[in-house]
Amino acid sequence: MPQSSTSPRRAHLLRLPLSLRFLLFAVAILLLNGVLMSRQTDQVIEEAFLDQADQKIHLLLDQIRRNIENQRIPLTDKSLADEVNYLNQHEHFGWQLHVSALYAFDAKGKILAHSEHKGGTKDLEPGSPYYQVINLREASLGEVHEREPTTGTVKGDYLLPMTLSNGDIAGIEAEVDITGLQQAVGAFDGPFEQSMWNTILLSSALMLILLGGLTHFWLTGPLQRIHRGIIKLSDGKLDTRIDTHSKDELGQLAGGINDLAQNVQDLLQEQERTYMAALNSLAQALQAKDPYTAVHSARVAKYAVKLGKALELDTEQLTLLKKGALMHDLGKIGIHDSILNKPSGLSDDEYQEMKRHPEMTATIMKPLKRFRAFAEIAAWHHERWDGTGYPDGLKGDEIPLLARIVAIADTWDAMTGDRVYRAGMPETKALSILEAEQDQGQFDPELIRAFIRMMKQRIDQELAEEIEP
Incomplete structure (x- = not known):
């Protein structure tokens, strides 16, 4: 029969105490919980920042749309470029968000005015944000973010439906660089995550101390007393009794061992009394002899x-x-x-x-x-x-x-x-x-x-x- 490759000494080292195994399991759960919380927190913080940015962009883009609809801003390349410069210099906008381009397009996707003096036609295929704006008359606020592979910048497209002064259906779009926003998220997330981990570690340490104490009081302590009692009983000290005051399963186990020890002790004492009586009879016979x-x-x-x-x-x-x-x-x-x-x-x-x-x-x-x-x-x-x-x-x-x-x-x-x-x-x-x-x-x-x-x-x-x- 093949023998196990694990030596007795190594097997002894691998046999961890029950309380330590409980604590190690608790530590693993706490660390896993911390990792999951960290990831979830990163996602929540990023979504919160993006939602706040979407609201800002939506408000500012809506204001530009209304100004165009009410003819307070002429629909020209220059006026849109001026709006871009204004937005990028705004104290609550420009340090996190940067408008790359601002343009309007008609119901056929043709660009009517562009902050960068560009022309062209947008794709109005069903499912595209331009189709959503022109045909469904619904806003598309940064649902898709694109990362520029060469520069590493992240851009989002924000579109609103618009009605021109002559009643024609149109749309307005702002291409926004949100790289600064993500940097702001990282700057905020680092200290926040550190603080969160400090809180997790402190609470985990307190919980481990409490869990270790309760585990010893309710589980390993009674088990150790039961083990010591069994060792003494196996050594022939039948008057040994396991001291336990609990009424749970361990208390029932200890009580059962005590009852068994008492029964064995009573039986042996009766046997010893009988044998001692026989020895006394032998002693009396020897005295006569x-x-x-x-x-x-x-x-x-x-x-x-x-x-x-x-x-x-x-x-x-x-x-x-x-x-x-x-x-x-x-x-x-x-x-x-x-x-x-x-x-x-x-x-x-x-x-x-x-x-x-x-x-x-x-x-x-x-x-x-x-x-x-x-x-x-x-x-x-x-x-x-x-x-x-x-x-x-x-x-x-x-x-x-x-x-x-x-x-x-x-x-x-x-x-x-x-x-x-x-x-x-x-x-x-x-x-x-x-x-x-x-x-x-x-x-x-x-x-x-x-x-x-x-x-x-x-x-x-x-x-x-x-x-x-």
């Missing part, structure tokens, strides 16, 4: 908890330590009675059989997955700091802390407790032995020193109490 082991385990638990308190372990660890210590030799129920209760020392074969009890205890504890420390204590309380212990030859910090504590407590009670075949040694002698062997590799150096200090303090306190009258 080997009374010494039960008493020994109780004393080991007492010393282990005292050392744990001296080390300032938290309540949860102390609880695990106590229960684990009480059951650390439960696997001895699988050892034959003749070995457990032998009134003398064990042979090599019997000792090897006895050494199997940690693994047997760990096997019994294995179903208690939430209390993994039980199995760790049971399996490794005979490991040594230097790695020469059994059953797995763990070394140093590879040995769990609680197992290291129980190893010291177990050794202490084995030295000071009475056995079937011998009496326990005095505590002062046991302390001397531990002090001599504290750096010999059997125990965690820090833990054994803490235990020795603790026991010395207890012995000194007991002596002081005996001396008091």
